[in-house]
Amino acid sequence: MTEAVGTHQTVYDLIKRASRVITPLSPINIFAARHPWANMEEETFEEVARSFEKTQNINLYPSESLLTSAIQRGEIQQDVIENKLAQWLKGRNDDLNIEIIEQYCKQKIMNDVNNIMISNHDKEKLEASLANMNKPYKNEHKHVLSSYIMHHSGQSCLDILNAQMIKWCKLYLDDTQSGWSIPKYGKGFYKTWNEMAHFDPALNKLMRHKIKTLPLEPIESIYYCLNRLGMTEDDFQTYLEAHLLSLPGWAGMLLWKDEQLVLVTDYLAIRLSLEWALISDESVELSNKDNIDITPIVSWIKCGMFTVDSWLQLSSENQDIYISFANDFDHITRHKLLLEAWEDTYEHRLKQEISSHISTEYKKEKVEAQLAFCIDTRSEPFRRQLEMEGPFETIGIAGFFGLPIEKCELGHHHTHNSLPVMNKPQHKIYEYVDTRQTTQYIEKKKSLSSLIYTFKKMKQNVLPSLLLPELTGPWLSLQTISRSFAPKSTGWLINQFNQKVLKKPETKLSIDRSQNDHNELPIGFTKQEKIIYVREALKLMNLTEQFASLVVICGHGSHSANNPYASSLDCGACGGSASGFNAKVLATLCNLPEVRAGLIKENIIIPEETVFIAAEHCTTVDDLQWVYVPELTDQATASFEKLKNVLPTVSRHANRLRLEHIPGMSRSKSNSRTKADRLSSDWSEIRPEWGLARNAAFIIGQRALTEQSQLDGRAFLHNYDWTKDLNGEILNTIMSGPATVAQWINLQYYASTVAPHYYGSGNKITQTVTGGIGVMQGNGSDLLTGLPWQSVMKSDEEYYHAPIRLLVVIQAPNIYIENLLNQNKTFRTKVENDWLLLSSIDEKDEWHKW
Structure with a gap:
């Protein structure tokens, strides 16, 4: 026993x-971003890459074609490649002529080798020479x-x-x-x-x-x-x-x-x-026999260093030295150096862009409104356009706004964890209205759901499916024609139907603590919890003083038609859902008199004229949709009107800049908003938006650091002021939560680009939704874990997402970075094992690479 x-x-x-x-x-x-090697970070990135190639024949570094394309596009500078190679050679102690190995490495790293054919007879001679050595070289899998x-x-x-x-x-x-x-x-x-x-x-x-x-x-x-x-x-x-x-x-x-x-x-x-x-x-037999691998010898021959005969004349000791060097400088090492050169090139250009625009003398006129956006890279261009249009200040914070909640929206039976997947919800929040309005709205929703459910069941059963074409043929034919030839107009009609027939009433939130089953999460918050969550959110925003009369908490979501991956375009910090709900909860809490009174004891004084409202940034059409607007003060009303007046211009400019990167859109003569509306409504559209493709950096600092910089929608931006974080607690919170989510998103896009057949999800056109839980290619593949080909590539040959690891840039003195690395062991491991990159900008605006 x-x-x-x-x-x-x-x-x-x-x-x-x-x-x-x-x-x-x-x-x-509820597609949530996770990177596929999250549980393997105790090993270095290179160790994991070598392990996967050995066991799965998968290369976790960018392919030869990706790297060559990046060099041709100037995203990897030649001098940076040479510098990385020199550093690698400097760390070795080889008994080889330095000029020979430099020439060999440069030819291999640039794929500049001769197309020399090795005859079968010569291959046999080379294999025989290896077999006779005391240490035969074998290819093991x-x-x-x-x-x-x-x-x-x-x-x-x-x-x-x-x-x-x-x-x-x-x-x-x-x-x-x-x-x-x-x-x-x-x-x-x-x-x-x-x-x-x-x-x-x-x-x-x-x-x-x-x-x-x-x-x-x-x-x-x-x-x-x-x-x-x-x-x-x-x-x-x-x-x-x-x-x-x-x-x-x-x-x-x-x-x-x-x-x-x-x-x-x-x-x-x-x-x-x-x-x-x-x-x-x-x-069952051991057919897994090791084969003698002559690739290292062939690589020396193809680089013109040896002929077959001159190689065979070398002593076994010299052959061993050359083979060992070639094995050390294998394709993984070469691709590793080129990836690091790619990352260094990007960091150098980011450093130049930020450093050239840092100005301690830059002053902004009186702020009319402050808008807190998610750190999502898609928010950055929108924020920049908004700041250019008026006296508006934008703020970056993770899209769940520090609220560990499970939400249940009106008319839904199921709840959803509205926070990063590495955290667990601690409260449940319901939407509700008075009984009469609730009954009407839910009855309409139930009727529509029953109709859809009946239709699906009829399709799935043998006899009813024979009658289905006769019953639904005319309607489905009309839908097919309208959606195919007039997607924008059809989308508008559907929206009108939803607004008039299925119009969601104004809702309230169950933010006050109430009794519930002991086995479930508590509903709402206690008075002290309300104060704590608002205080921590305001600190993370670096918004504890100088409040404008209007503060807008902006969640974000996306809208597209016929898109299994729709939730992947929503908020990554909210477990694959739109974050307007969280924005509404926080704005509601911030307006409570009891919360404001409690914040005074924390030295956070919100003026009486300041009102918090909530909005949702729709990233597919770059527009703000208001989800919670309480009664406004006179000052807040004036600010709100100014904000609404500039939003059409902001939306138009943001859409124009974004759509320039979507294939085929730059040739269209229609205005940018019309293009965006068509993309979001077209059920045949394989790329309604780029999502977070090309994400590359996570910048933690004051908005003045990046406000004048052109970041091309590649950076997650989180507000932070080290002078208000004496013990480094806020910085540690940012690294443990938002930065980790950003890293997971970054490596999910990375994996979907470098190993699309294994970690991506292939072509959207040939995907099949299976079991209501995921997608496959055809009817018998693995359940696909990553992003579609169209989310990372412009075409079959041209990449859009640059597969480089996330660069974290922190605006703080060096002592803060040292303390962070010493206190946060998980973050330190990520840095030491090359799962993300770390740089900082100190109090003198000097750049440091860690």
């Missing part, structure tokens, strides 16, 4: 360690066993295994999209599969018999199968990792559903059981 318990715990610990190679994947309708074995049907056993896992995951995870659902009986994934697999016609009689002999507990089944597959205990974790990485999307979705690893354990038990059943005992 003791041994069994020990085995259970050992296998569970192995699963827990192995699961670090995947990250939770949330459903597509580690994969799951089934990838080396061919099934009698002619397919790879791995392909058959993956197809089986995709089928069962789709059935088990289906979110009411399928007409016939799998009976789950509350037994868990593994036990449900174990009972049903006996009847699967896709499995032969022998496989079904083997499945019947499996243990009934998933952990026991994992241990049982690992042993019968010939794995030693030293290989267990690596082998489990390889299986998780075979389908990281489906595994990630199971991890999101249950971060206690119960479902992941079930998944691995099913996968290993199927692999063991699929591979007959006599076919």
Whole structure:
């Protein structure tokens, strides 16, 4: 009994360690940004890259073509490349002629090698010379066993295994999209599969018999199968990792559903059981033979340093030195140096742009309104246009505004965590109105939902689906024609319908603490909690004095038609939803007399004439939509009118600048707002907006630091004044929350660009929404984890998103940075292991690279 318990715990610990190679994947309708290596940051970026190439044949650095294109476009400067190469060579101690290795490195790094063909006879001679050496060089790869074995049907056993896992995951995870659902009986994934697999016609009689002999507990089944597959205990974790990485999307979705690893354990038990059943005992052989790799020798020959004959005349010792150097300067090292050169080039240009516009003498006229926007890179160009149009001050803060809430909007039965995914909600906030208005609105919503639900059910069932074309043909034909040939007008009509028929009434919020079930989150806030959340939000905005008469809290969201990835364009800080709700909550709290009275004790005095309102920045059309406007004072009313008067001009200019980068838009003669409206309403549009593509920097400092700089919508901007943060607590909060979200977004875009076949989601045109939870390519792929090709590329050949790691720039003295690195171990690890880059601007406006 003791041994069994020990085995259970050992296998569970192995699963827990192995699961670090995947990250939770949330459903597509609440798409949350996570970078795929978030649990591997204890290793360096290069170590993870080498591991993935060895186990999955995936290069985590930009490809040769991406890097060549960046050099041609001037995004990687030649002198920076040479500097990076010189630094790398300086750190070595090679017994080779420095001129020879410099020439070799430059030719390899610029891909300037001769197209010399090596004959089969010469290849055999080179392989023989390596085989005779004491240390033969071999090409090693580690994969799951089934990838080396061919099934009698002619397919790879791995392909058959993956197809089986995709089928069962789709059935088990289906979110009411399928007409016939799998009976789950509350037994868990593994036990449900174990009972049903006996009847699967896709499995032969022998496989079904083997499945019947499996243990009934998933952990026991994992241990049982690992042993019968010939794995030693030293290989267990690596082998489990390889299986998780075979389908990281489906595994990630199971991890999101249950971060206690119960479902992941079930998944691995099913996968290993199927692999063991699929591979007959006599076919399991070590066909994973190492091949002698002559690539390092060929690279010297192609660079013109040797011929085959001159190489063979070298002594074994000299051959070993040259091969070792070539192996050290492999494609990963070369791409690493070029990526760093790309990042250094961007940082150098950002430094020049900011430094040339820093002016301590810059003064702004009296501010009419202060607008707090999300740090989202799409807010930066809009903010700049707004500041150019009048005496308005803009502020940057994470879009959830520091409110750890779970929201439930009017007419919705389900709640949504409206905060970054690394945090847990602590309060539940409802929208409500008086009973009569609520009943009318909800009844209309229910009627529309019932109609849609009935339509979907009729499509999914055999007999009703035969009648559906007769019943809905004329209406759907009209919809198809109108949406295809007049998308903007159709979108306008739909909006008019929503505003007049489904008009949402003015709502109130359950911000006052009320009684609720002890097993649920508390509804609303206590008086002290209200004061604390407002105080912390104002401190994060660096808005604790000199309040304007009007303060606008601006959330943001996006609007597009027929877009499975719509939520990916909403607020990354709000778990894939629009953040106007959070803006309304904060503005409401800021207007409460009890909160203002409590803030006086904190030395934060909000003038009586100051009123907080809430808006939502629609990033697809660059416009502000008002979500909460209480009664205004005379001063606030005047400021509000001035703000509304300039918004059409701001929107027009912001749209024009944004649309210039969308392929095909610059050639259109219509005005920018008309173009933007068409993009957001067109159901055939594959790129309604660029989202956060080309994000590259996270700048933490006063707005005066960047207000005059042209940042091209590439920077997250967070307000910060180190003189008001004596203990560094605010800076640490920014790094732990908003900066981490920005890093996750950055590396999600990075991964979708450098490994689109594995971490992206392919072409939007060929995507299939499956199970109501995610997208696949076709009807049998992994559940895709990243962004579509159209979100990062202008065309098949031309990239739009520059895959460089996030540069964090902090405006603070060096002692603040040192304290931050010493106090925040997680952030320090990210910097030390190259998961993000760090620079700072000190009190003398001098730039420091850490």
